[in-house]
Amino acid sequence: MWVVYTLNGLYFAALLFLISLGLNIILGVMGILNLAHGSLYAIGAFIAAWVIIAIGMKVPVFFLYVTLLSGLVLAGIVGFLMEKSLIRFMYKRTLEYQLLLTFGALMLLEDVIKMIWGGQAYYASAPFDLLGKVEIWGHIYPIYFLFVMVVALMAGLFIWLFMSRTKLGIMLRAISLDREMATGLGLDINRLSTFAFVLGSGLAGLAGALVVPTTPALLGFGHEPLILGFIVVVVGGLGSLKGALVGSLLVGFTRSFGIAVFPEIELPLLFLIAGIILVVKPEGLFGR
Amino acid sequence: MIFIALLFIPRILSIHDLMLFEYGITFAIVGLGFNLLLGYTGLLSFGHGAYFAAGAYSVAMIAKYLPQAYSLEILIPAALFFSLVLSIIFGFVCVRHTKIFFSILALSLSMLLYALLFKLYHITGGSDGLRVTLPTLFGMSFKGIRRPEFLSGTYYYFLLGMFSVSFLVMKGIVSSPFGKALQAIRDNEVRAELIGIRVRRYRLYAFMISGMFVGLGGALWTFVNGHVTADLSHWVFSGEIVYMTLLGGFGIFEGPIIGAMIFTYLKLYAMGNTQYWMFVIGATLIVLVLILPNGVAGAVSSLWTKIKLKSD
Numbered sequence: 279m280w281v282v283y284t285l286n287g288l289y290f291a292a293l294l295f296l297i298s299l300g301l302n303i304i305l306g307v308m309g310i311l312n313l314a315h316g317s318l319y320a321i322g323a324f325i326a327a328w329v330i331i332a333i334g335m336k337v338p339v340f341f342l343y344v345t346l347l348s349g350l351v352l353a354g355i356v357g358f359l360m361e362k363s364l365i366r367f368m369y370k371r372t373l374e375y376q377l378l379l380t381f382g383a384l385m386l387l388e389d390v391i392k393m394i395w396g397g398q399a400y401y402a403s404a405p406f407d408l409l410g411k412v413e414i415w416g417h418i419y420p421i422y423f424l425f426v427m428v429v430a431l432m433a434g435l436f437i438w439l440f441m442s443r444t445k446l447g448i449m450l451r452a453i454s455l456d457r458e459m460a461t462g463l464g465l466d467i468n469r470l471s472t473f474a475f476v477l478g479s480g481l482a483g484l485a486g487a488l489v490v491p492t493t494p495a496l497l498g499f500g501h502e503p504l505i506l507g508f509i510v511v512v513v514g515g516l517g518s519l520k521g522a523l524v525g526s527l528l529v530g531f532t533r534s535f536g537i538a539v540f541p542e543i544e545l546p547l548l549f550l551i552a553g554i555i556l557v558v559k560p561e562g563l564f565g566r
Numbered sequence: 567m568i569f570i571a572l573l574f575i576p577r578i579l580s581i582h583d584l585m586l587f588e589y590g591i592t593f594a595i596v597g598l599g600f601n602l603l604l605g606y607t608g609l610l611s612f613g614h615g616a617y618f619a620a621g622a623y624s625v626a627m628i629a630k631y632l633p634q635a636y637s638l639e640i641l642i643p644a645a646l647f648f649s650l651v652l653s654i655i656f657g658f659v660c661v662r663h664t665k666i667f668f669s670i671l672a673l674s675l676s677m678l679l680y681a682l683l684f685k686l687y688h689i690t691g692g693s694d695g696l697r698v699t700l701p702t703l704f705g706m707s708f709k710g711i712r713r714p715e716f717l718s719g720t721y722y723y724f725l726l727g728m729f730s731v732s733f734l735v736m737k738g739i740v741s742s743p744f745g746k747a748l749q750a751i752r753d754n755e756v757r758a759e760l761i762g763i764r765v766r767r768y769r770l771y772a773f774m775i776s777g778m779f780v781g782l783g784g785a786l787w788t789f790v791n792g793h794v795t796a797d798l799s800h801w802v803f804s805g806e807i808v809y810m811t812l813l814g815g816f817g818i819f820e821g822p823i824i825g826a827m828i829f830t831y832l833k834l835y836a837m838g839n840t841q842y843w844m845f846v847i848g849a850t851l852i853v854l855v856l857i858l859p860n861g862v863a864g865a866v867s868s869l870w871t872k873i874k875l876k877s878d
Contacts, residue, residue, distance in 0.1 A: 311666060311670075364852065367856055373610065373665055373666055373669065374604070374610045374808075374812070375855050375859065377610065377612065377669065377808075378808065378809065378812055378851060378855050379851075379852060379855050379856075381805050381808075381809070381848075381851065382847075382848040382849070382850075382851030382852040382855065383848065383852065384848065385844040385845070385847050385848030385851070386844070386845050386848030386849055386852065387848075388844050388845075388848075389842040389843075389844040389845035389848070390845065392841070392842065392844075393842060393845075501802075505677060505801070508670065508673070508674075509674065512667075512670050512674070516666070543685070545681035545684070545685060546678055546681040546682050546685060548681075549674050549675070549677050549678035549681055550678060552674050553659065553671070553674055553675060553678060556659075556663075556667070556670075556671050556674065557659050557662075560662070560663045560667050560671075561667075
């Protein structure tokens with residue numbers, strides 16, 4: 279059974295990695311803690327579910343998986359709109375305003391989802407079913423979970439290469455390290471910040487889209503991932519991509535083994551671990 | 567003068583409106599306490615729901631496990647005590663950090679309490695929560711009276727009394743040297759430390775006091791609501807507390823009181839009129855933050871100053 283627990287831990291970690299990566303990019307480049315990140319995750323889930331239900335059966339199998347990208351795209355679009363309308367006002371303001379503004383956005387988006395998609399559950403399990411199961415060390419395991427891990431890994435690699443090798447990525451890193459200096463060097467902060475926000479939101483949407491074949495999309499979908507994402511970000515270190523990786527593994531495994539061993543304790547245990555890490559090293563494991 | 571008017575409210579308002587008013591008053595007490603930390607000490611906690619829950623669950627747990635002690639004169643000190651203990655423990659951890667770390671730490675700790683309340687179903691009732699019935703007060707029993715009568719009768723005056731006491735106590739605190747020191751810490755932490763103010767210690771005291779006020783509000787709230795659930799410790803609820811304080815204006819003493827009253831009515835109005843009430847609340851919050859950063863009280867006060875200047 280430990281094989282299954284470990285694999286589940288990796289699966290949770292994969293999803294959390296995408297979410298926290300997004301949060302960290304936004305936090306690092308813009309210095310904004312986006313409380314509405316979970317809503318973007320939910321939007322990704324709903325749009326992916328909707329697209330799969332609408333056209334899933336009519337396209338070749340390969341395209342079915344491509345539709346998951348629709349989650350990424352729509353979340354990115356919403357992120358873009360959000361940044362243009364709201365976030366830009368937050369640069370000069372203090373933390374309290376940021377948190378409140380994004381909190382307001384969270385409530386707003388929650389009901390926007392309700393307006394568009396209603397209160398029902400959207401089941402879109404086709405991608406999950408089609409991949410079938412595989413036998414690993416004597417245990418049956420759904421291939422879809424492995425697929426998700428691969429996608430997350432690829433996304434992580436992509437972001438890492440992007441941040442270290444491309445000019446755009448280096449510019450983003452420059453802004454996150456020293457905003458003033460970056461402005462002084464002539465970087466277009468506004469455009470780059472928007473880009474960072476869209477990128478982060480897209481990652482959240484991708485995570486939501488990936489989850490939807492396994493769990494129906496419901497209202498309140500984004501609440502738990504948001505809080506878990508926060509824990510990962512805080513534990514791993516604000517703005518640190520390495521921290522997002524380590525943090526998500528930590529949280530993913532705690533969750534997986536916690537649920538297996540003593541379900542009641544899983545959530546409190548998680549917060550306790552986070553609390554302890556924060557007390558000992560408040561910047562997080564890899565934080566500045 | 568306003569106080570005299572408040573005494574007559576039960577005659578004027580219907581039961582339903584009165585209950586709403588009482589909700590507002592309990593949150594006003596919460597707001598006063600919360601603002602000591604936010605407005606006067608400059609610390610934003612997204613986890614104050616934990617102390618509200620502490621106060622509320624003290625009442626509910628005593629109702630469940632110690633019914634013989636279920637009377638207001640024991641319940642209120644118990645609620646104060648438990649919220650004090652919790653705020654000392656959590657506060658000690660939180661005040662060592664500032665700004666975003668403080669907010670997140672406060673949030674995480676409140677979610678820890680939420681998770682415990684939620685999962686320990688057999689003790690706390692989990693997501694079903696616990697029922698809260700009418701307590702006794704100094705031996706006066708209210709058996710046989712239904713909740714609405716209780717609320718519009720004795721309890722209203724009790725609540726008003728508690729509110730007045732809280733108001734005066736908080737007023738005293740912010741005007742005292744301690745209160746001034748807190749403001750100094752808020753304005754310039756380094757300088758405050760340099761002139762000899764023990765920053766971390768004072769922050770902890772502010773945290774403890776605000777925790778107690780919030781816990782008191784929580785306890786008083788339970789009688790109006792009749793029911794407590796784990797959500798009281800969830801960060802979204804803490805967010806509502808922040809919202810109220812900001813709505814009223816955290817720069818002014820009376821701000822949170824006004825904010826609490828407005829929010830209570832706003833939320834219920836929105837909930838009653840549309841199923842998309844979260845949209846309304848969220849949109850209002852956004853508009854508020856962008857246009858009225860000093861809250862309603864702040865805007866009114868600036869307006870007042872402008873008018874006065876014009877008339878000179």
